[in-house]
Structure formats: structure tokens, C-alpha cells
Amino acid sequence: MQKILRVNMTTGNIATEEREEYQFLGGRALSSRVIYDEVEPTCEPLGKKNKLVFATGLLSGTIASSASRLSIGGKSPLTNGIKEANSGGTAGARLSRLGIQAVVLEGKSKADDCYVLILSKDEFRLEKMSSLKYEGTYRTSTLLRKEYGSKAGIICVGPAGERGLRGSAVAVMDPHGELKFAARGGLGAVMGSKGLKAIVMEDTENDLVEYGDRDKFNEIAKKFNKKLANDPKTRDVYHNYGTTGIVKAVNSMGALPTNAFRYGSSEHVENICGEKLNETILSRGGEGKLAVSCMDVCAIRCSTVYPDEMGNKIVSTMQYENIALLGSNLGMDNLDSVARLNYEINDLGLDTIETGCAIGVALDMGYGKFGNEEDCMALINEIKRDTVIGRMLGNGARITGQVLGSDRIPVGKGQGFPGYDPRALKGNGVTYGMSTMGGDHTAGNCFGSRNAVDPLGTENQGELSKKLQIQIGTLDCIGLCMFARGPLFAEPNVLADIVNYKAGTDFDSETIWSIAEETIKLEREFNIKSGVSPAEDRLPEFLYEEKLGPTNATFDLTTEEMEKSLI
């Protein structure tokens, strides 16, 4: 049986255990369950009683495409409730191959300590690496990669996480040495608060992944991989634009956050859209790349490398959310600016969504000009220099807005909105307000032509959000990338087979697709105990009153409609 690895940062103690009751839980189902079982809901998120769980998925480390995402869970310093954020990168697969189902980080080392957890097939140990203290995520991961080899899995936080800034993310290295982020909810600050700078999984060619029926699993996984590779969305969209193919569509519906959520479409859309990204990468060449994978096995390959005019890499990977929050939301008119801001925020180890929201609020209150990259960079430099204004911004949109006196703070349960203004995509407003995760599209994104619900309508938004919370939650609970959903939705009974052959379970199709329900119920129970009461199941007042051009929509859903999303 795969092991739970328990690392106590107060005592330095490291122990493994087998937990039968967790055996068939993966991803978010596992990370949320450990938090629910072990963390006092009222504890302080950055205190020693909180825990941080790094959980592998049910298919992690196998040949199945897009199935080795790493789920990170803890009590969030932004929402004060439970939070799960997951990420690509190689760490999920590496943990599974080392026989580790999950790492549970407990306690808190002394202030100013800087530890790295080294996991190899021979031993698990904590090493003090003071030289890495306050290093950026890029330098940290590059140094560790150099020391432990290019196939090592690496998880780390930047200076923002070490400084306890609530907008901090956890970085996870991909096969190419680039960083992906388990970005939302400030879990990087939780990791930093414990004194853990990084986790390194040495590549050992080991393979302790266990299977119910390995042959049958490999057979069905290959079929699934092929379908995913041949899915038109994979080929036509992800391979050309990564996740940025939707910029123009969101802009057209009037839901693209523009100038701190003052408007729903950007006049600069042609210069910051996915088509422009594609054209720029292809024409500049050099280190620029399209269709890059973020895990060992992935047919989707939605990462990109964005180069400057000389062909030198600026950042990888510039996603839709980055363009929305650091681009249109800050009034930017070009992708180069977005890429440079993106790089700096990544290097600090901050969540680009939260930080984009926070900088937007600051510009909206007069602390810089929209569309001015220098002004935004100056604010980011304040974070680097750890000044009071920098700490304010790094602590996210809510604290920034509270300090500066804004009455237009774009947050759900204290967490900054992603790139869909809820006035023009009301189902996402339901998700931001009602879901256990707060302002987070990954908890149930209602964008997409697949849904027959009018994004501006007041009907069926609750049901739609609920359906998507469960569907996407299910993928989270298996450890599958949400972009793998195309072929799985097309043949819903395949998912149960894949999981059953791998795990030796006997889920039927209906059960597997509702696997997230139990997890979401636990999460909500935890939230209520932690003080995130139903009073927080709503959006900020300005959204109900301020009309969003060009559609002139307000957020006008009734509480009754919102509550239809409850699981």
C-alpha cells in the first residue's frame, strides 16, 4: 500500500503510515479528507495547527495522460476555509513512484529556518538550506534541479510564501524545468509559514505504483490517451493557443475583466488574445514554443513558452487567467507586458490571479495608471522589497482593498476573482460565492459553449454551477486535468473502467461521476466550523449595483437561485 508521509516541522520528525481508509481516495478527495480529519477548523491558517497536504491522484504515476496532477490542500489564509489547489508538473508522478500517496506537513519550524524535504528511494530527510532563504522560485528550482538532476520532482515556494503573504502560491516543476503553480488560496503562505522552502523527489527509476490490473489499465489508458490526442479541442485549440484561445470569446460575451472589473471587454483584445500569442510565438521563434506538456504524460500539452523579440524566453506558461488578470484587468495593450509581469509574480511565488486582482484594486484607487507596465512593475517591486505597500499587495485583493478604502473588491469568500466577470457569466458568480473554494473558477467554471444556459440569464445558474462543481470536482478527486474532460464526457462509462483497473475498485459510472459530492460536503462542513458561514455565500455589493459594459449586466441572481447550487 502507498504510504502517507508525515513531516512534523516543529520536531523534525518524519514518519510513514498506511491508512486503509484513505486507500481509494485521490487528489482533492484525499487532501480535503486529511484536512477535515486532522485540522482544527478554527485554527489560524498560518499557525502551527494548520497542515498542508500534498496528495497524489488515483492514476498518478501511470501512463494515463494528464492524470498525475498534484493536489495541495490546507486551511486557506485568504478564505479562512478549506482550500484545494492542484497543479501539473512532475511531482505527483514522482511521489507515486516513490510509494508516497500523500505528504502531510505539520507544525512549524523556528522563524527564519529554511528547510528542504528530500525524498529518495533510500530515505526521507529534512535538510537545512539557509542559502535558499527568500530566493525566487526560478532560482530555487534551478539550483535544486542542478543538484538533484533534471528528472527530480521539485515543489517550492518563493519569498512571498516565506514572508507569509496570503496571495502566495506553491510552484511545481514540469518535465522541462518550467514552473506550474498550485496557485489559489494562499497555500504557498501555509508552506512558507512552516519553514519548508521546497520538496525534492529524487528520480530513482523506482516504480512503486500499484495496480488492480496493470495490463487492462495500460490498454484502456492507451486508448484514452489516443482519444485525447485526437480530440479536436486538443489539436485545434490547446496545441495552438494553450489556454488562451478563449480570450476573444470571453471578451465578446462581455465577461473579460478590464480595468479592475470596470468593464467587460478590452479595446486591446486583438493584441492580447490567443491568436496574437500564437502568431507572436511562431514569428519570433527562438525559445518560443507551443504545445508543451506540463506532466510526463500529457496529450493536451497546453503550456507555451513566450519569447521576447530576440527569441529569448520571457515566461512559461502564459495562460488565459494571466492574460485576463494581468492583461485586460490592468489595462495592458500587449502580451510582452503581460509576460514580464507574469514572470516577476511567478518568481515571487505569488498567485497571478490574486496579485492581478490586488494590483487592479490599487490602480483603481489611484496608485498607478491602467495600461502602464512601469506602474505595475513598480508595485511588484514593492513586493520584492517587502515594503508595507508590497506586503499589502502580496496579501491579496481583499486586504489591499480594505487598506486603500475600495468599495469594489473583486473577491469571493476573500479570494480574488479569476478571469470571468460574474455579472456577464452568472454561473461563475454562483461558483465564486457558493462553492467551498470561493472566488475560483476551477471549482466549477460555467464558461463554455457546451452549456445551454444563457450566461446573462437569471435562470438555471445555480443548477449549472452545481453540475460543474461536481464534474470538475470529480476530476480533481481523481487527479485528472480538467482539460481531459472532452473524451471523458463523450464516453462517460470509460472513467469508471480506468479507475477500477488502476485501483482495483468497482465503481460504476454513476458513482464515479459523483465522487466529488462527498468531498464537497466535507469541505462545506469544515468551512462552517471554521467560521466561513452561509453569510459569506454571496458576492460583493458593487456587483449587484454597478452595471458592467458593454452588456450593462449586474449580478442579479436571487439567494434562492444561488442556493440551488448547494450540494
Place this chain on the structure above:
Amino acid sequence: MQKILRVNMTTGNIATEEREEYQFLGGRALSSRVIYDEVEPTCEPLGKKNKLVFATGLLSGTIASSASRLSIGGKSPLTNGIKEANSGGTAGARLSRLGIQAVVLEGKSKADDCYVLILSKDEFRLEKMSSLKYEGTYRTSTLLRKEYGSKAGIICVGPAGERGLRGSAVAVMDPHGELKFAARGGLGAVMGSKGLKAIVMEDTENDLVEYGDRDKFNEIAKKFNKKLANDPKTRDVYHNYGTTGIVKAVNSMGALPTNAFRYGSSEHVENICGEKLNETILSRGGEGKLAVSCMDVCAIRCSTVYPDEMGNKIVSTMQYENIALLGSNLGMDNLDSVARLNYEINDLGLDTIETGCAIGVALDMGYGKFGNEEDCMALINEIKRDTVIGRMLGNGARITGQVLGSDRIPVGKGQGFPGYDPRALKGNGVTYGMSTMGGDHTAGNCFGSRNAVDPLGTENQGELSKKLQIQIGTLDCIGLCMFARGPLFAEPNVLADIVNYKAGTDFDSETIWSIAEETIKLEREFNIKSGVSPAEDRLPEFLYEEKLGPTNATFDLTTEEMEKSLI
């Protein structure tokens, strides 16, 4: 019947109404009831849906001593729950004499508007007075006093309130032109958010106060006044030291907040105690004064005027809480420093307790040195200049601690602790955590030799807090100063008579002394609906872990013990 005056700052509309169901409600019972009845619990405290209620007491405007306190209630931007703060000054009596039972402030004027509400016997009107925008409370009240006469009642906010800083107080002028404060909970920010700078009650020699039996009332009130005047506590304590007579006692028990709640007693206690204040005022002479009243009729006279070496007034009135939070809490070794800090914070219209806690957190995180008046003044100047660091501090201890990354934030339900460290006075810890008012000693202060409970013990603290929450709450609900409690506790049946003769009611003694229970229940219900869940009925983690010298106490009450205080 006295009128409810409704002032809508959105429309400029002013209307009066008679509300029979409010007829026998006074003070906190009235202000909390209006908020409970009319304010959506989940509304944003600084948004247009919140209301601010200025309520008179049941004995307001009469000859009864210490009985015309003004109760101010609203949804607090600090606790996010209901808040009542009351104050001396002449406004309470002036409102009653004008026939106004309460002013209910609604809506929100346009940003940057600056209105003054003028109440006279002939008319009630809103006047735009842009010249007062961002003026300090002293200049504002002095200018208005000059214009409307020295007997006018004046309520105002300072620049902090107008800028929406959550630590803002509401200032109320006393008979001598000095300012008292309804300090806690950030209600000054609520008033400021509505665009109302001040309320002026012109003195009209009018007297619309109504009586059940005026003669009997006057007779019993005179007896009560005499008893209060002859109470040893009044003569020996309040007339000599104001409220500062307890500094040494709190220091001796190890509960005096020192250096940001790092220690429970100050090495400088002899220089910042009440005896020193008395001696200084007497020896310096000049404008210095002891035993000054803060209402038209008050036998207690606990105000003082503290002069500098030349005999020129620095501030009136320097209270115990100011000495605790701006003195020992900031490491100060002299009263002159405390007085100067006190003056500046008053002039900004901030709560000295909240701001003292916030500055303490900042010093504790290295933003200045304890005991250094210049460093503290520099921080206060940041607030004056409305910089980001100033806005952070003005928003109170919690936001300051969150931005700066402190894990030692001395707050209960988001509100800064007053001058009693809950580790060495555990009953107050119950009040800070469990009461509807959060970190506020006036909601149930367990300090005092009257109580047989060991302040360091773990038994009976819940019951003690409960008893005091009801007792003091009852005085709040009548509009009586809590320092008038001596003679009332000595002869408990007198209180019902006083109220009954005045209001024409027939409360029995037991009923009158439990009058606060209903109000506290409503407040708790409002809080729960507003999202202040039972998860917030606790104190910050550092108090449970960090030993407080010299007693080495931690806050070690069980949840069960805490919950015995529930009403």
C-alpha cells in the same frame, strides 16, 4: 412621544416618525434593536445598506446624574457584526430636549460630499459644509461650537472616519467644549462613509423630555445624585484620578498590556499611573484640571485636563485605556508622551484603543522602537498624510497585523483589546471572545475587587463575564454611565423606580436588571446572520501558548468554560 429622526444621505430626505414599539427602549437596547430590525446582516459595513443609529437613553435630558449617554450603533467594519459604542458629552441630553429619541442615518451621499446635520427646535436640515472636509475633530468641533453657540451639542468625525478607516471613532462634545468618544468598533468610519461630518444640536432652551411622574422622578433622581456624589469611589478615586486610578492595580495583577502584549506589567508604572497624573495636574496647574464632568449632570466627574509643563492643556481626557494602550503597550515611560499621542489620535478621530493596538503591532514587527515617542508620532503622521502605512494602521490592529505578518494580533472578533491582558484577567478574555461586542471591556469588564473570582483561575470566568455582560449591558440599555453602578448595586431596587417614574413603566427590580438580556440575544442573532459565527468566539492562538510575565499565565480556559457566558 419622542420622535425617531430618519436621515437619508442618498436622497437628502429627512423625516420623523413615532414608533410605539421603541417607546420604552433606550441606549443600546434601542440602537441595537433598530439595527436588528432594519439592517441586512450581510451588508457591507461601509456600504449604503448599513445604518448608523444615535440613540438616547431612558433617562436622557433629565436631572439624573450620569444618565444622558449617547448610544451609537451600527454594523461594525472591524467585527463585521453589530456594534454599540456609547459616550458622554451633551448630545444625548440635547437630542432628548429636542424631542428626538434617536437619529437613524441611512444611505450614502456622493463621494467627497461633506454634510452637517443641523437640528434645532424649528427645523432639521442637512447643510453642505465642504470647508470642514478632512478637518480634525478639534477644529471641526471648535468651529461648529463658535457658529452654533457654546451650549450646542456636537457630534463629529475626523479625517479618519471620512477616509473610511476602520479604527475610527465618533466624537461627542462635552459641556466644556472637550471631546468624548464613542470609540469602539469603527463606527466613525460608518458615519464618514455616509458623507456626514457632524451633527449639531442647537441649544434652544427647549425641553420636550417626557416623564411618567416628573415630581417623583426628580425626587428620586436627586437622592441618587447625592448618593453618587458621596460614594467613596466617586470622591476618592474618580475625583483624584479620573479612570486612571487602576493603573497600578492592573499592573500588580500582571494584566497591564506592555510592549504589544509581550508583558503584563510595566517597569515605568510609577511614571504613568493615576497617582502620577494627579500629582502632575496639581503641580503644573494652569489649564490642568481634575474632576471634570463630561455631561451636563454628572456627580462622578471622571474627566481630567492634562497640561504640559507650562500649564497649557495637552489633552482632555486621558483615561486608563489611553495610558494602557498608548502608554505601557507602546513602552512609554511618561505621561506627557501618552498625552501627546492621545491628542493626535483624538484629532484624527480614531479610537485610541484600536490605534494603540495597531501601533503596538507595528512596533512589535520592527516598525519603530518601544518607548520612543518620535517613532510612534511618525506612524501617526503617516495616518495624517493618508499614506498606505497610515491607512493600514488606521484600519486597526487586525489589518495591521495581517499586512505586516504578525502572529500576535491582540483582537477579539477583529477588534483590538483594551487595557487588560486576557491571560491575567481571564474573565475579560471571555468577554473579548464570546460577547457580541468582541474585544471590548465595556461589554463586561471583570476587573475589580468586587468579584470573588481569581483573575488567573480557570473556574467561574464564564459565569462572571455573563453576569457583567448583563449588568453593564443593562446600564448601556438605560443610557447610564457604568461608573454610576456603585450606588445602584448597593440598592438594586432603586433602578426600577428611577426608570419607572421617568418612563411611566412598571418594571420590577429583577426585570430591570436583566433588561440587557433581550438585547444581547438580538445582537448575537444578528451576528450569526452577518457571518460572525461561533467559530469567532475565541481568542488568538498566541494567548494560549505564549506565557505572560510576570505571572507566566496563558489563556487556558476551555470552550466549555467560555460558553458558560452565553446569554
